[in-house]
Amino acid sequence: MTARKYARLAGVIFAIIAILQLLRALTGFEISVDGEAMPMWPSWIAAVVAGFLAYLGLTAGD
Numbered sequence: 001m002t003a004r005k006y007a008r009l010a011g012v013i014f015a016i017i018a019i020l021q022l023l024r025a026l027t028g029f030e031i032s033v034d035g036e037a038m039p040m041w042p043s044w045i046a047a048v049v050a051g052f053l054a055y056l057g058l059t060a061g062d
Contacts, residue, residue: 003060003061004060008057008058011054011055011056011057014051014054015054021046022051024043025040
């Protein structure tokens with residue numbers, strides 16, 4: 001696997017993560033860990049970070 005293909009694959013994976021985090025934040029889907037509800041604000045941060053990493057991966061080698 002070339003570095004360009006690896007970067008594209010990582011970009012696609014990060015894009016999926018960003019979309020899922022954004023959907024969670026927009027719909028208010030609750031996640032609980034050990035009975036404690038996770039707040040929504042980390043999903044916004046995770047969506048932005050994963051979106052940026054997806055952008056970097058998808059534009060690598062261009």
